[in-house]
Amino acid sequence: MRLPSQGLSKESILAELDALKAQDTQSTDGRLWSLVYYHSPEVHELAQAAYARYIAENALNPLAFPSLRRMENDLIAMVRHLLHCPGVGTLTSGGTESLFLALKAARDYARARRPHIAQPEVIAPLSAHPALDKAAQYLGLRMVHTPLTTEGAADVAAMEAALSERTILLVGSAPSYPHGVMDPIPEIAALAASRGLLCHVDACIGGFILPFLERIGVPVPPFDFRVEGVTSLSVDLHKYGYTPKGASVLLYRDREVRRHQFFVYGGWPGGIYASATFAGTRSGGAIAAAWAVLRYLGEAGYTEAARKTWEATQRLRDGIQQIPGLYLVGKPAATILAIGAHPPLDIYAIGDALAKRGWFLDRQQKPPSLHLTVTVAHAAVVEAFLRDLEAVVAEEKHSASRAMWRRRLGRTVTHTALRILPSRWVRTLARWVSATARNPRPSRRTAAIYGMMAALPSQDSVEKLVEDFLDKTLEG
Numbered sequence: 001m002r003l004p005s006q007g008l009s010k011e012s013i014l015a016e017l018d019a020l021k022a023q024d025t026q027s028t029d030g031r032l033w034s035l036v037y038y039h040s041p042e043v044h045e046l047a048q049a050a051y052a053r054y055i056a057e058n059a060l061n062p063l064a065f066p067s068l069r070r071m072e073n074d075l076i077a078m079v080r081h082l083l084h085c086p087g088v089g090t091l092t093s094g095g096t097e098s099l100f101l102a103l104k105a106a107r108d109y110a111r112a113r114r115p116h117i118a119q120p121e122v123i124a125p126l127s128a129h130p131a132l133d134k135a136a137q138y139l140g141l142r143m144v145h146t147p148l149t150t151e152g153a154a155d156v157a158a159m160e161a162a163l164s165e166r167t168i169l170l171v172g173s174a175p176s177y178p179h180g181v182m183d184p185i186p187e188i189a190a191l192a193a194s195r196g197l198l199c200h201v202d203a204c205i206g207g208f209i210l211p212f213l214e215r216i217g218v219p220v221p222p223f224d225f226r227v228e229g230v231t232s233l234s235v236d237l238h239k240y241g242y243t244p245k246g247a248s249v250l251l252y253r254d255r256e257v258r259r260h261q262f263f264v265y266g267g268w269p270g271g272i273y274a275s276a277t278f279a280g281t282r283s284g285g286a287i288a289a290a291w292a293v294l295r296y297l298g299e300a301g302y303t304e305a306a307r308k309t310w311e312a313t314q315r316l317r318d319g320i321q322q323i324p325g326l327y328l329v330g331k332p333a334a335t336i337l338a339i340g341a342h343p344p345l346d347i348y349a350i351g352d353a354l355a356k357r358g359w360f361l362d363r364q365q366k367p368p369s370l371h372l373t374v375t376v377a378h379a380a381v382v383e384a385f386l387r388d389l390e391a392v393v394a395e396e397k398h399s400a401s402r403a404m405w406r407r408r409l410g411r412t413v414t415h416t417a418l419r420i421l422p423s424r425w426v427r428t429l430a431r432w433v434s435a436t437a438r439n440p441r442p443s444r445r446t447a448a449i450y451g452m453m454a455a456l457p458s459q460d461s462v463e464k465l466v467e468d469f470l471d472k473t474l475e476g
């Protein structure tokens with residue numbers, strides 16, 4: 001596409017946008033089990049109106065837009081109160097930026113104290129979010145991943161064993177994204193404190209629902225600043241806070257640590273450049289909309305949303321566990337579940353069959369599973385989902401044993417082929433994977449491909465294939 005020589009009419013553009021959007025997965029009817037956190041039409045409309053009022057404003061310079069600074073401070077204050085933070089905070093654009101800044105602050109805080117460490121290390125359980133690995137890669141840190149317990153939680157003994165004189169930070173999740181399991185934050189924080197290290201809690205996904213689950217009597221393991229030794233914590237507003245994308249809060253117990261996240265450069269002809277976060281220009285819309293939604297829902301609104309979400313999660317848990325052949329991965333403690341299948345059932349084939357019935361669940365690995373982030377929007381569809389899940393499992397059981405032999409054969413062939421094929425052929429395979437992954441209604445072949453990818457000889461080859469996939473997808 002090129003820039004049109006003459007601008008088009010507003011009506012035709014909006015019609016085109018509607019047509020484009022019609023190709024997307026619906027995100028308000030509870031059929032999508034990740035990516036979107038939809039509360040209600042009222043919250044959506046309020047957020048839109050608030051966003052529109054600040055669509056052009058830029059939070060880069062707090063002096064130019066004192067109203068944005070005020071809203072930012074209000075947001076941080078509300079979140080600090082919710083999570084018992086005695087210190088300070090920053091508003092960021094999302095979980096990835098919050099984690100990036102937590103690692104940057106930890107790196108530079110450690111650098112100031114222990115300048116001899118050439119490559120500082122961060123220890124996190126295998127289930128920790130890859131935004132940490134991304135941040136570590138950008139920042140020149142080494143991520144050390146430790147194994148999980150059989151319940152899917154961080155194994156603190158393994159974390160202790162991974163400590164070295166280069167360690168600067170320990171991380172735990174509340175809860176983890178893949179399986180919704182709470183890491184033992186008190187133990188991780190105590191270990192960090194005993195060595196004089198920092199401890200970050202990734203509550204990006206849980207931080208805005210766990211406090212409300214606690215209010216309705218759910219036994220929530222300690223995870224916030226009431227735990228001694230927790231030095232920073234990230235919580236996304238654009239997840240269970242139900243605000244538009246682009247809002248997360250990073251909290252620190254100690255103001256001194258936060259200083260290390262800032263960037264100031266005094267040598268620029270354009271003036272002294274100061275930026276507290278990663279982004280330079282920052283959307284005023286996301287800030288105003290988050291401010292509006294938090295104040296609209298309030299304690300009562302979030303508590304009610306948490307209650308509905310918890311009840312939906314319990315119905316799902318029971319329903320899934322009653323379907324022979326399926327199991328829940330780990331010991332989920334909040335409102336996130338992962339469904340696994342016992343052989344010969346293939347959970348990826350079940351995911352494909354569910355997609356044909358209009359349900360969209362992310363595929364996970366180690367072990368193979370389907371992901372469910374339960375939100376208030378799912379409360380209305382639990383029974384319909386369980387009915388379809390049961391029906392799909394029954395269908396799959398029929399074909400499972402035949403398919404198992406086909407898959408085994410396929411994997412053996414893939415293994416051998418990848419060892420002997422030239423890289424040009426591997427690239428062709430990658431193109432085939434991308435084409436299939438782009439298909440909004442995946443076929444049974446998709447399951448076969450996931451199975452095949454699981455059989456690739458090393459993580460490196462999978463990463464290479466996915467890199468090719470990204471390269472292709474972003475060619476426009």
Ligand SMILES: Cc1ncc(COP(=O)(O)O)c(C=O)c1O
Binds near residue numbers: 095175203205
């Ligand atoms: C636990 C956790 N941490 C970090 C992130 C990254 O957040 P974002 O996608 O907003 O950058 C996520 C996203 O799902 C998450 O679940």
